[in-house]
Amino acid sequence: MVNKTRISARPIMAALGAVMTLSLPAMAQLSSQGGPIRVNADNSSVLERERRVIVVGNVDIVQGDARLRADKVTLYYSGRDGAGQTGIGGSFGDIQSMVAEGEVFYVTPDLKARGDEGTYDAAADTITLIGEVVLIRGEDVARGNELVLNVSEGRSQLRGGDGRVQILIMPESAAAAAGTDN
16 A cells, blocks of 8 residues: 655655656656656655655656656656665666546557546556546547556556546548548
8 A cells, every 4th residue: 555645755755846857767668669768747855765756736747659648657667776865866677557537648659548547557558547538549439437548558448437438430432421521
């Protein structure tokens, strides 16, 4: 269970400026392309002993061709083996998980997804969105309460929760006909 006690690292963050940009090496794969993860937000706190970074306000996380946007994201990291210190004075290491809160958007060239909360689990290589979930692929739209995306496999599963999954599939011929004038 995650302790929700807030500890401020404002003196460190004030020295870094109002908008923080982190470039984190990571095992995390928001994108099937991999590579560095760039984090931009209005404010951030580094909780070194707890090995987490909390970014708040206009959070925009980009890796390769994938983007995660939210009101608040908490990144849990491993720290580097053999490093005496983590965080700003040391190294973040690999991201183990992320928890996104508020309006959460996950966008790749193939899909757009929205939910009320989201989690990324590096070990399972999954992104899970919950709440009022909307998934858009091209012209197709699906709605449910829980979406699980396996990043490396390019596989998704949408569940209805208490309701039912609703899917609107636009065949290419119908989509083309909708775009023509007669």
